[in-house]
Amino acid sequence: MIKLFEQFLDSLGNEESYASVPKIVLDNIKKIKVNYINFEGELKTGIIECNIKVAEDLELIFKELLDIKFPIKEINPISLYDNDDMKSVIANNCSCFNYRLIAGSNDLSDHSTGNAIDINPMQNPWIHPSAHKIEGRQYKPGERGTITEEVVDIFKSYGWKWGGDWNNPDYQHFFKPDVELKKEIMKFYGM
Numbered sequence: 001m002i003k004l005f006e007q008f009l010d011s012l013g014n015e016e017s018y019a020s021v022p023k024i025v026l027d028n029i030k031k032i033k034v035n036y037i038n039f040e041g042e043l044k045t046g047i048i049e050c051n052i053k054v055a056e057d058l059e060l061i062f063k064e065l066l067d068i069k070f071p072i073k074e075i076n077p078i079s080l081y082d083n084d085d086m087k088s089v090i091a092n093n094c095s096c097f098n099y100r101l102i103a104g105s106n107d108l109s110d111h112s113t114g115n116a117i118d119i120n121p122m123q124n125p126w127i128h129p130s131a132h133k134i135e136g137r138q139y140k141p142g143e144r145g146t147i148t149e150e151v152v153d154i155f156k157s158y159g160w161k162w163g164g165d166w167n168n169p170d171y172q173h174f175f176k177p178d179v180e181l182k183k184e185i186m187k188f189y190g191m
């Protein structure tokens with residue numbers, strides 16, 4: 001069983017990685033469409049792949065983000081970037097479901113169950129030695145697309161938490177974990 005988990009680790013970051021996503025995970029993932037204002041002030045529609053348990057939250061949250069005209073660079077499923085978080089960050093994409101570990105660790109990320117979402121990663125980096133080092137990626141409060149207090153309050157009003165509150169802040173990251181599903185995944189790998 002441990003072997004399976006090793007296969008999972010090996011498969012991360014390549015195009016076939018979805019082939020190794022357990023059915024129990026895929027059964028819990030849903031695609032939703034949300035409208036948003038992009039950096040040019042245009043109304044756009046994005047697709048979010050998320051856990052079915054947080055789908056309604058995200059629909060309502062993104063409606064509120066649209067109401068306050070919070071600018072978002074783009075919102076696409078991670079498959080558009082070969083399931084590669086680095087490529088998604090470089091595109092400044094807002095990503096949710098991505099079957100992967102927390103960078104620099106062996107722990108499943110909340111993204112792996114569709115229970116975390118990263119917004120404008122170029123303006124809202126993770127301040128940590130394991131974070132992707134990308135030129136121009138900088139946290140400057142007040143810049144277009146940088147997470148504001150208003151955005152944080154909207155997420156928190158639906159019971160989500162913000163990575164920006166951590167000691168090593170992850171400003172892009174909002175999350176509402178599915179503890180049960182995570183346990184099932186670990187069981188699937190015999191861990």
Ligand SMILES: [Zn+2]
Pocket residue numbers: 111116117118172173174
């Ligand atoms: Zn994240």
